[in-house]
Amino acid sequence: MCGILGIIGQNCEASKLAYFGLYAQQHRGQESAGIAVVAEKGEIHYHKGMGLVSQVFNENIIRGLPGNLAVGHVRYSTTGASQIKNAQPVLVELPDGALLLAHNGNLVNTLELRGELESAGVAWRMSSDTEIIGCLIAKYYNGDLADTLVRVAPKLQGAFSLVLMTRDKILGLRDPHGIRPLCLGQLPDKSGFVLASESCALDILGAKLLREVDKGSLVILEKDRVRSLVYDGTKPGALCVFEYIYFARPDSYIEGHNVYKVREKMGKLLFQEHPADADIVIPVPDSGIPAAVGFARASGIPYEEGLIKNRYVGRTFINPSQVMREIGVRLKLNPLREVLAGKRVVILDDSIVRGTTSAKLVRLLRDSGAREVHFRVSAPPSISPCYYGIDTPVKSQLIAANNSAAEICRKLGADTLGYLSIEAVHEAIAASADGSNGKCFCQGCFDGVYPAGIPSGEELGLVYKER
Ligand code: SF4
Structure with a gap:
């Protein structure tokens, strides 16, 4: 299942908000948790560990993650064993800086994608499909992340809701069927935006639910605005019906x-x-x-x-x-x-x-x-x-x-x-x-x-x- 979260705000202690946002989504994954932030001068800090959010993080660790942008993940494994090497967010090195990636879903064409990347000389550090997505982004990166994502997304088959963090942006990407949920909210006093798997994570932050991220679309969150673009509007919607039956928290919308x-x-x-x-x-x-x-x-x-x-x-x-x-x-x-x-x-x-x-x-x-x-x-x-x-x-x-x-x-x-x-x-x-x-x-x-x-x-x- 997995729970994902991305926050961009102003003077907002993003890691603290991410901690509470993940805490609210703990039901979506209990095997590992991780938060990454961008600090003032653009440096990336992150912490991941095995176990519940409350076991992985404490006050000191959160204090060591300063910044106004954060991406977080709670994991429950499907592809890739339940091990620390597979904990997320995943760091992706790009020529002009780092990218952090959190994924909810499962790809069904990983063998084919692995083959393509291995022929290009990729050596694996993890065994999850999230690393494959990261490597594809790195392979096709052309200096424009939004454009790269729109090119990479059609290569991914299966379910994916992604939250990505660069030095100054949070991005969200949803598969063309919208199988796994992803919603967009606004922080109190219009001080920023948040992406989360479920709206219960917005409630705990006092954020207002704006809308779902549309299937087959990319959203780009900056400090004061949100841009969206549809990269594939041709597929019928196919939200997982089990989200309603079992997975989602009852207080979510x-x-x-x-x-x-x-x-x-x-x-x-x-x-x-x-x-x-x-x-x-x-x-x-x-x-x-x-x-x-x-x-x-x-x-x-x-x-x-x-x-x-x-x-x-x-x-x-x-x-x-x-x-x-x-x-x-x-x-x-x-x-x-x-x-x-x-x-x-x-x-x-x-x-x-x-x-x-x-x-x-x-x-x-x-x-x-x-x-x-x-x-x-x-x-x-x-x-x-x-x-x-x-x-x-x-x-x-x-x-x-x-x-x-x-x-x-x-x-x-x-x-x-x-x-x-x-x-x-x-x-x-x-x-x-x-x-x-x-x-x-x-x-x-x-x-x-x-x-x-x-x-x-x-x-x-x-x-x-x-x-
Ligand atoms: S409805 Fe069943 S098969 Fe489809 S995504 Fe949900 S759990 Fe998986």
Whole structure:
């Protein structure tokens, strides 16, 4: 997933703002964090490390990053292992100065691009696709960064939202389908601008959300103005629909839709599609909460908290290793026997991936005295992997790719199981701004259709080997 951020202001302690902006986007990546700044005389300073933003940075480190421009990144790995060498922002040496680059997304033609760069003598320092983007920018640089980016962007296939920093500018670049989000805001008192993956990062800075960065476009932020240019306006929009379902923070706005309200509506529609006769509705916290609220409102069944989350443990889905995932479930959720005992329970979650976590949850609820367990998912069955920046398992490990809903229900040990239809997902998002109902989303993990292509078999093999 990854969270990215760029800030340009006046007397604004950009590194401090970047710290808080990344902190607000911590849910998008918990493996590494980094901030780079441009100091007064144009020198670049940066600091990166493994772990959470609060683990990587402290007051002293932030004080050692002075300047009015900053770019930041929180990482969750897809291409490239979870190692410090792959932490971002990435430094790119250009003939007339340095460029810092932060990337959210995943390219699907890295083998081809690597081949091109290797023939030009490039030696790799990292193993992520972000370095490839940096090397391409360096290779094609013609003294005009905006022009170079517009030439390089069509070579990149897949998902990319980029924030770049030069000595005096912040730039944002979004792929032609707009698969990963990127929004533009204005700092308080019109003192500068900010780019961020999600609007919740603007809120914490007191910044005003101006708009999304358009798909297929480049924005150039200077102290007092923003310029935009569209480099490819021909492709249909394909924002990742999972941003609404799971990834984005509920207090974020994407394309004018509040994520919490979308999820609540998903819960309401889920009740219409898969009603249940039950005593209580409980969420899998935190991401299942809005849909559970919606389901409870629509059904009239009381909403309760039946699982208490240890909020200091990361998302189990994000942890890269299976061992961590197994431990994570037990660390993270504790059932409330007083709420559950003797009850017919509807449990709301936003997805079932492998099914192992969901089966454990059903067992936890039954062990805590739940009389019936009705599993409801506020998304369609996940039948296909993501190639655009989400670390989903291969198809053979996706329970819905290989089992019917009835078989999954049996494997989970639930009494009933219901998934939200893709039509209801579209309805909940109030469908597309352009009226093409669903055509403006990537929903590859639900229908196996990938708007920006998929990697070759050889490329995929290398990615999984490194993971
Ligand atoms: S494949 Fe799924 S998770 Fe990946 S970008 Fe498309 S909708 Fe999002």
